[in-house]
């Protein structure tokens with residue numbers, strides 16, 4: 012099976028058709044959601060947090076972050092960044108709670124220093140190893156990404172990036188770019204040696220004693236009780252219908268108008284449904 | 291895009307890193323919508339120390355909100371007044387969204403378009 016990263020740049024690969032295929036496959040969605048729960052566990056957040064989702068796609072991870080219940084330290088608020096307008100469009104149609112940015116993480120992270128408690132990225136950063144244009148090379152893009160990410164996290168903040176390196180060379184290209192940016196970094200592998208094997212790059216931004224040590228951060232982490240954690244998270248109000256649909260929004264508007272606040276007139280776009288974003 | 295997010299966004303253009311004028315970005319032709327989201331005082335307390343109050347004041351004024359406290363609330367919830375301040379902050383930062391318009395950098399003049407609440411931060415290569 013050929014790697015999509017080697018066929019097209021991400022914004023062209025994830026066009027309307029591919030984005031729909033990706034987000035309607037329940038097999039893919041299950042895998043992505045399992046990895047999100049795992050990443051969330053590795054982040055070890057200790058309360059409702061502001062989280063950056065790198066390569067957020069249709070907002071699948073974000074929906075999970077929004078639905079973590081107060082007893083489990085949530086809900087979190089997230090900002091998602093993605094280079095594919097088609098993917099973001101699907102997130103809009105789902106009316107996700109987090110904010111969405113159209114952006115290329117290889118160009119940097121456009122947030123001021125210390126903005127986020129944490130960052131998460133599921134199946135995205137290996138895309139940075141492929142740069143087609145002559146102006147951009149993978150090293151430069153990886154370094155802009157990790158430098159920007161490092162700065163945007165508050166001191167002591169963590170980032171967990173699940174990724175699919177093509178080979179060992181890509182794996183170390185990525186992890187060394189992270190440590191060069193100042194991160195304490197480690198790679199955790201779940202189900203090693205099997206077809207389901209998953210790699211998580213676990214990063215800490217300052218404040219830790221693991222600074223610059225590629226193995227330190229994840230030492231002792233492989234025996235975290237994954238099973239229990241996952242079950243807890245799953246039952247944590249995943250079904251909770253917290254996002255307002257059009258009628259909720261309209262109701263809120265009416266409320267606001269009664270209270271004398273000016274809100275924008277309801278438009279056919281209220282609820283942000285089914286509208287293409289074209290820049 | 292929530293006004294909370296706006297308080298963290300900076301200009302992405304290379305030459306603007308470290309320039310004081312590149313934060314906050316300034317709104318032009320902004321259209322707003324209110325969208326309800328669960329009140330989460332724990333989250334607000336967590337985020338409060340990180341807010342740039344001058345920038346919030348600037349943004350709020352640009353968008354026509356004039357009744358903001360002059361200084362950052364200290365995040366206590368003891369009195370009814372303090373509760374109300376945090377509630378208002380929740381409404382402004384978490385429930386007020388810019389759905390159309392642009393954000394402009396005062397340092398380089400670059401305008402970031404916002405459509406359907408999504409800001410476009412893609413840059414031409416020569417600005418990266």
Ligand SMILES: C[S@@+](CC[C@H](N)C(=O)[O-])C[C@H]1O[C@@H](n2cnc3c(N)ncnc32)[C@H](O)[C@@H]1O
Nearest residue numbers: 021043066067068093094095115116133135138
């Ligand atoms: C396999 S999808 C995963 C999407 C989402 N994280 C999930 O788990 O459902 C990879 C995503 O990374 C995004 N991506 C790839 N390269 C990117 C870049 N340079 N900047 C921002 N997003 C990128 C793609 O557009 C795509 O949405």
Ligand SMILES: [Zn+2]
Nearest residue numbers: 301306395398
């Ligand atoms: Zn600028």
